[in-house]
Amino acid sequence: MVAAPGSARIEIHNVAGHPAVGPRPREIELNTADLSPTLHAEGDSLFHIPTLDEFFPEALLFAGTPFEFNRVQLVRLIMIAVVLIVLCIIASRAKLVPGRAQSIVELIIEFVHNGIIKNTLGLKDGMRFAPFLITLFVFLLTMNIAGVIPGLNLAGTSVIGLPLLAALWTFVVYVVAGVKKRGFAGYLKHETAPPGLPKPIYLLLVPIEFLQVVLIRWASLTIRLLANMVAGHIMMVVFIGLTHGLLFSASWLTVISPFAGALAIGIYGFEIFVAGLQAFIFTILAAVYIQMATADEH
Amino acid sequence: MILAEGEQTVPSWRLLVPMPQEIVWSLIFLVIFALVFMKFILPRLTAVLDERTEKIEGGLRKAEQVQEQVDQLKNDQEQELAAARQEAASIREKARADGQKIVDEARARAEAESERVLAAGRQQLSAERIAASTELRSEVGTLASDLASKIVGESLSDDERSRRVIDRFLDDLESSQTTTR
Numbered sequence: 001m002v003a004a005p006g007s008a009r010i011e012i013h014n015v016a017g018h019p020a021v022g023p024r025p026r027e028i029e030l031n032t033a034d035l036s037p038t039l040h041a042e043g044d045s046l047f048h049i050p051t052l053d054e055f056f057p058e059a060l061l062f063a064g065t066p067f068e069f070n071r072v073q074l075v076r077l078i079m080i081a082v083v084l085i086v087l088c089i090i091a092s093r094a095k096l097v098p099g100r101a102q103s104i105v106e107l108i109i110e111f112v113h114n115g116i117i118k119n120t121l122g123l124k125d126g127m128r129f130a131p132f133l134i135t136l137f138v139f140l141l142t143m144n145i146a147g148v149i150p151g152l153n154l155a156g157t158s159v160i161g162l163p164l165l166a167a168l169w170t171f172v173v174y175v176v177a178g179v180k181k182r183g184f185a186g187y188l189k190h191e192t193a194p195p196g197l198p199k200p201i202y203l204l205l206v207p208i209e210f211l212q213v214v215l216i217r218w219a220s221l222t223i224r225l226l227a228n229m230v231a232g233h234i235m236m237v238v239f240i241g242l243t244h245g246l247l248f249s250a251s252w253l254t255v256i257s258p259f260a261g262a263l264a265i266g267i268y269g270f271e272i273f274v275a276g277l278q279a280f281i282f283t284i285l286a287a288v289y290i291q292m293a294t295a296d297e298h
Numbered sequence: 299m300i301l302a303e304g305e306q307t308v309p310s311w312r313l314l315v316p317m318p319q320e321i322v323w324s325l326i327f328l329v330i331f332a333l334v335f336m337k338f339i340l341p342r343l344t345a346v347l348d349e350r351t352e353k354i355e356g357g358l359r360k361a362e363q364v365q366e367q368v369d370q371l372k373n374d375q376e377q378e379l380a381a382a383r384q385e386a387a388s389i390r391e392k393a394r395a396d397g398q399k400i401v402d403e404a405r406a407r408a409e410a411e412s413e414r415v416l417a418a419g420r421q422q423l424s425a426e427r428i429a430a431s432t433e434l435r436s437e438v439g440t441l442a443s444d445l446a447s448k449i450v451g452e453s454l455s456d457d458e459r460s461r462r463v464i465d466r467f468l469d470d471l472e473s474s475q476t477t478t479r
Binding site (some may be wrong): 043051052053055066067069072073077083088090092098110132134135139150159160162164166192223230241 | 309349
């Protein structure tokens, strides 16, 4: 976009010595001190295209074991530790007349009640799923928002583990809710064979609906969240890196760098919005799936 | 395309296929978060929220009750006031009637008294008059007979006849008196 006219000048190719060094966290590569030696080096790239390596940094602890701990896990650990501690403090001091912090937490709970449960399950039937949905929403919001927190810069949901587990949890919840209500066969019939259609249609419909229930729903939840977070992170890295590269290009391209910077800030703001939006979408879809499993009529 | 040109060392499929360590840590984090959140944080907060809802609803209900009571009291008071007003009016009415009655009675009594006094006076008067006339009659008779005997110069021995004369005279006198009166 902004880079298009200047892309010929910004040489994009491999850094000569890089593969030997191995993948490094992007945050270090974005560091001025780290980048400056290569800035004026002829043939070195001014601007690194972010790759998937961003999401698979090298291990910090227990390398090679099933407990390999890398930067992504560190980000997640920090986020849940901070959020849980803060929430525990707020919860243990919860008063009838709320303070500021308590009001904010209650606002989130009320938002899930009124914005999600009320519109899908109805407040009367839906309240037994409220703990699950609120937990899911707060968890995803926590993990998504990590992507825009300076210093962390990586959403906990931008690597597949968390989105997948959250989606599978949702899957278990709605299947269990449906089976509890109708029994196993009754639930399958309810979800896959809506009444009132001509017989031959069922040959086509039943397999599709079955696949939908057992695979597509949770897979789409996973991929939607993951892809949004991955794309958001890559976009931010691209625009921040571009701004940086343009600013230090020591040519007329420096003039363009404020525009790229403005765009980077815009995308940063957009990512804050996306973090909330994706948590909301995930949670409301979970509520809709529960509603589909437990609804009396189609 | 451009990404492929980069320095990527991780195969692209790893984006969608989780490694064991990824699953292990994600599971640990998810379970910890869910447990702490659902077992401690959420119950506390929902308890407070429910309590507040209850308090507000209770307060509203209580306010409604109090309002009802106030309305009831006001109604009662108004009724009492109206009753009191009515009673006062009836008492005033009765007092007025009583007063009227007392005045009437007094007047009647006074009238009767005056009547009685009047009657007594009249009676006394007539009695006195009768007495006077009786006395007068005998005296006038004697006087007249004396006078007549003196005038005639002879004693009228015949008492029978002289009484008749005197009586006729007196009757004439009386009748002339009544006609002149």
